[in-house]
Amino acid sequence: MGKFSYMRLKGSQNLRLRLLLSTLSSTPILIEDIRADATWPGLRPHEVSLLRLLEKVSDDCVVEINETGTKLKYKPGIVMSGRHLVHDCGTSRSIGYFLEPLVVLGLFGKKPLSIRLKGITNDSKDPSVDTFRSATLPMLKQFGVPSEGLDLKIESRGVPPHGGGQVILSVPIVDSLKAITWIDEGMVKRIRGITFSTRVSAQFENTMIHAARGIFNRLLPDVHIFTDHKAGEQAGKSPGYGISLYAETTSGCVISADTAVSYARGEDEGELEDEKKELSPPGDVGEEIASALLCEIEQGGVVDSTHQGLLFLLCALCPQDVSKVRVGKLAPYAIEVLRHIRDFLGVKFVIKPDPSTETVILKCVGCGLKNLSRKVS
CATH class of the missing domain: 3.30.360.20 (RNA 3'-terminal phosphate cyclase, insert domain)
Structure with a gap:
């Protein structure tokens, strides 16, 4: 293996976002001090599970974790996707935690994705599989993702602490997304x-x-x-x-x-x-x-606060054309997403408050991500 220059990052926050952007931008990352001072240092079970999932859907992806789990080297591979994949998400976070990165990566895979995920379908922490089906998938269609082949089927439900739910996610592949102007919230x-x-x-x-x-x-x-x-x-x-x-x-x-x-979950079972x-x-x-x-x-805004981050990410991945969206008050996670998009993709958003409606309008020129694995006919 040749020498890679790794983007160096610190801490455990936004790990999922960092891994997703690293994969999309083909940027190897090195994360240090992952909960180094915590009682239980290192990566959590759901974070390890996410890394295993990334290995499953991509080819040639390299994951190195040190003994204490406080240092992670991740070199992204090529997203292959494929059919009839199965992944157990465990019970430390719900399936909703894994769905968002999966659906974005699936769009830029070599083959359409079809994967069965097992674990917790509904909890109070992550968006539920129902919300994903009724709100997240329709949002992708705004960006030109075909509705054919885009689906989430809930086979069984599972709640904390023991889970037991199963869903099947299907994602079609696209050449590229389309830039949008989406500022009319409607009634x-x-x-x-x-x-x-x-x-x-x-x-x-x-x-x-x-x-x-x-x-x-x-x-x-x-x-x-x-x-x-x-x-x-x-x-x-x-x-x-x-x-x-x-x-x-x-x-x-x-x-x-x-x-x-x-x-x-977990430690409270005796009570x-x-x-x-x-x-x-x-x-x-x-x-x-x-x-x-x-x-x-x-x-206000065209999406709710939990979907702001994904909305900005999709805008940043669009062709090199202007996208313009309206959202309500920026959620803390959405602000982190904007920072990470700037660092990984070099895309900067122009943020302009609209005092009359107390909403915010964001504009950006996409990074022009293309699905290079699609055959050019």
Whole structure:
């Protein structure tokens, strides 16, 4: 192997983002001091799992981790993708953590991607698989990704602490994305959603729906929330319930919010008796998420705060043409994404607040990433 010049980085923050941008820009990275001072130093199980996943979907990718896990060398390979891949995401983070980098890499793979992911489908930390299906995938279509072959199928659900869920993600390949001007938020025309429950009474779902509708029906009539009660094999290994809601606007924007309620992970297993009291009642969960969705809508912008980072990344990967998007208040993660895009892709955004709507308009010229593995016909 020849000598590579590695981009040197420090710390554990934004590891997923760094690995994704490193792969897209073919920049080898060396990360030091990964939780060096923590009680448990080094990489966490979900971070190691993400590295294994990157090895699975790419060829010639080199991962070197030192004994304590505090130093990582990553040399990206060529994204091959492929069909019938399987990956166990473990139970330290949900499948939502792995979906975002996977779907972006899949677009620039050599072959279309089809992968079965196992683990936790819904938790309160990462976006749920329902949100990914109803809000993230439609967003990709704005950038010219064909809807044929773009799909997420939920086969079984799994909540913390033991997971047991399974989904199948399919991603088509593209030559390149298309630059967008997306600043019209439109008005909310309908609200849709889905509740789920695993290993608890299906009545919990009706309570969540009733509570959420109690808030929305004062505002608009077109509210429809579906139920998805799982039993047996499809209910995973732990009891839990949750709700994922999204608002569709007249201009095709999808704003989402979701949560799930289950017992805590790992070290709390001995205390299940005390913990039972701590699960939020389903009525409160429905009201909370309905209110959270209204807050996201009120902030303005063409996507909700959890999707800002992905939106900026897709804009940066567009051809060398101007993309222009409107978002609400910038989320802390989205600001990190903008910094990393500048460092890895050399793309800078022009950020202009719009005081009349309290939103922000961002413009950039894409880096012109092309899928070089596509055969030129």
